[in-house]
Amino acid sequence: MPNSNPGEIIATIRDVTVTFDGYMTRALTRVNLEVKRGEIFGVLGAQDAGKSTLLRLLAGRLRPTEGSVKVFGRSPRWGSTKARIGYVPGKSDVERSLGFFGRIFRRKAGSAQAGASGVPGLTQAIMGARDLIILDEPFSEAAPAEKVELKALIRELIGRGKTVIISSDSLADTKDICERVAVLHEGRIQAVGSVQQLLGAPEALRFLAPVLPPEIAGRIAEILRHELARETAPAKPAAAPLQPKPEPGAPPSADDHLTRLTKPAENAPSPEQPPAPGESAIDHEKLEGLTKPGKPE
Numbered sequence: 001m002p003n004s005n006p007g008e009i010i011a012t013i014r015d016v017t018v019t020f021d022g023y024m025t026r027a028l029t030r031v032n033l034e035v036k037r038g039e040i041f042g043v044l045g046a047q048d049a050g051k052s053t054l055l056r057l058l059a060g061r062l063r064p065t066e067g068s069v070k071v072f073g074r075s076p077r078w079g080s081t082k083a084r085i086g087y088v089p090g091k092s093d094v095e096r097s098l099g100f101f102g103r104i105f106r107r108k109a110g111s112a113q114a115g116a117s118g119v120p121g122l123t124q125a126i127m128g129a130r131d132l133i134i135l136d137e138p139f140s141e142a143a144p145a146e147k148v149e150l151k152a153l154i155r156e157l158i159g160r161g162k163t164v165i166i167s168s169d170s171l172a173d174t175k176d177i178c179e180r181v182a183v184l185h186e187g188r189i190q191a192v193g194s195v196q197q198l199l200g201a202p203e204a205l206r207f208l209a210p211v212l213p214p215e216i217a218g219r220i221a222e223i224l225r226h227e228l229a230r231e232t233a234p235a236k237p238a239a240a241p242l243q244p245k246p247e248p249g250a251p252p253s254a255d256d257h258l259t260r261l262t263k264p265a266e267n268a269p270s271p272e273q274p275p276a277p278g279e280s281a282i283d284h285e286k287l288e289g290l291t292k293p294g295k296p297e
Contacts, residue, residue: 010132010163011035011058011076016067018053018187023065027053028187031067035165040158042174043167045184046210051167052090054184055136058165059087071132084129090136090167133157135166139173151177171195171211183207 013033019026028050035041035058043051056062057069060076074081135154139147154164154177168174174181175195183190183198190207191198198204209217 005037008037009034010037011071011165012069013054013057014068014070016057016064016069018050018057018062019065026187028057028064031187031189033182033189033192035163036180037163038158038161039163039179040154040177041163041165042178042181043165043184044169044171044174044181044211045167046169049169049184049210050187051169051184052136053187055087055134055165055167056089058132059085059134061087061089084131086130086133088133088135088138090140131162133162133164135164137167137169139166139168139170147173169211170213171208172213183211185210 011034013031016028016031017026018028031050031054033054043054045051053062057064058071058076060071060078060082063077069076072081072084076082076085138150142150154166157164166174166178171181178195180192180194181198182192185207191201193201198208205220209220212220
């Protein structure tokens with residue numbers, strides 16, 4: 001029967017850091033996260049982003065180096081709390097040939113149940129009294145038909161009042177099923193919210209790039225290349241800016257000197273302008289007579 005208090009915070013991670021190899025390897029750094037009752041919560045990130053470490057913390061399989069992890073108000077390592085958590089680990093080298101169904105039953109791939117007939121038994125295997133279901137990389141290497149079946153199973157779990165946390169390295173596999181997602185990169189939370197909220201963020205491309213499908217990432221890169229080429233194309237030469245007038249009392253610049261030298265003197269008459277009153281005009285006939293050679297005698 002579905003829980004009557006949806007939206008309640010049932011799992012919290014506070015300032016959690018996880019290190020291995022005597023603090024030499026840092027898997028998570030100051031992670032903060034909350035998961036609500038009745039939601040499908042996704043943990044997205046590329047390989048080695050820290051997804052499996054985070055899920056192991058919530059499942060009570062790992063103790064944080066720093067910080068605290070609470071599920072249903074207590075440590076997930078507590079016996080009664082751990083009994084309420086269903087955990088399906090991710091693919092390991094030993095289980096490389098097993099799909100999600102094989103991992104859930106811990107069987108070889110040949111004996112794993114598949115198809116619609118396997119869903120009821122699978123549901124019973126991971127439900128029971130478990131209120132939080134944690135699935136690490138359930139869509140990894142799954143065929144399209146298997147992904148459809150897995151999503152139907154997850155929705156059935158939600159319909160029965162469970163909370164589901166899944167991890168994935170692909171936004172495409174989770175965008176139509178997760179109500180909220182957290183994006184991990186190198187052990188740090190980059191963003192948390194609905195897929196619509198994350199896509200609408202100004203820095204969406206930065207933190208979503210590792211989990212975008214290759215074809216979409218390629219298209220984005222092509223668009224950016226065109227934009228960059230357009231921005232770096234040589235621009236048309238702009239008109240020379242007007243020179244500002246010097247402030248009163250400021251020493252003249254080189255441009256001022258050049259302008260003064262090439263500019264006609266102020267108040268100088270133009271060639272067509274008649275002489276000012278009081279000035280004598282040149283007698284061109286007399287001038288011509290003086291300069292013309294005389295007649296031979």
